[in-house]
Amino acid sequence: MRGEFNGLKVLILQENDTVFYIYCFAHQLQLVVVAVAKKHDGVSNFFEQISMVVNVVCASCTRKDLLREQAREGVQKGLCGGELETERRLNQDTTLVRAEDTRWGSHFNTLTSLMKLFSDVLIVLEFVKVDGGSLANRQQASGILAYFKSYEFVFTYI
Incomplete structure (x- = not known):
């Protein structure tokens, strides 16, 4: 600029x-x-892990499709169970938002999309852990899942 x-x-x-x-x-x-x-080491590590989640989950069309399918099924269950409302522009988040250092609020949007899709992201990560294309992908997904189960993640995220 x-x-x-x-x-x-x-x-x-x-x-x-x-x-x-x-x-x-x-x-x-x-x-x-x-x-x-x-x-800050904890905050820096946290956002690096979140960035890796976005990279792993959104790395291929197969993973994006799996995330969308999981989100769609979750919305259907929520609507049938009366847990979700049906209004314009609701229940449309089906992908993770990439954080950018120069965009105002993008880190917030990344965390918000991860919160909404967290259970679906876990399913995609489990898929990559088992059926990932390469050993590096499987190890990365396994590391992210281990981080999600750690005290550090829970303490930082909440």
Whole structure:
């Protein structure tokens, strides 16, 4: 955005030299929060694990389809049991959201989508642990499942 030669600021100032450029303070705040969080070992490890979950679960179409199918079955059971309501835009989250350091609230959206799909994600991870394409994939899924069962995860997540 602020590139010295090709940034948006320069392009705008070339068109109109009377414009003032004000850097987004919310963006700066997000970068500061992410930088501070990465300095804390527990928080940094937590978000690295969450990032690995998104990478493993969303790595192939088969895994994404399995996640969607599990979510669909869960919604059907919830609707039949009266646990879920049917309104516009409800019950539509069927994938995990990738966190980005520069997007305001993306870490929150990642955690929210993981909370909604947690049981479905566990099923996909179990599938990868057993039928993963490579040894590395199976080991990664196994490590994530072990982390989910650890005291550290439960303490950090809750």
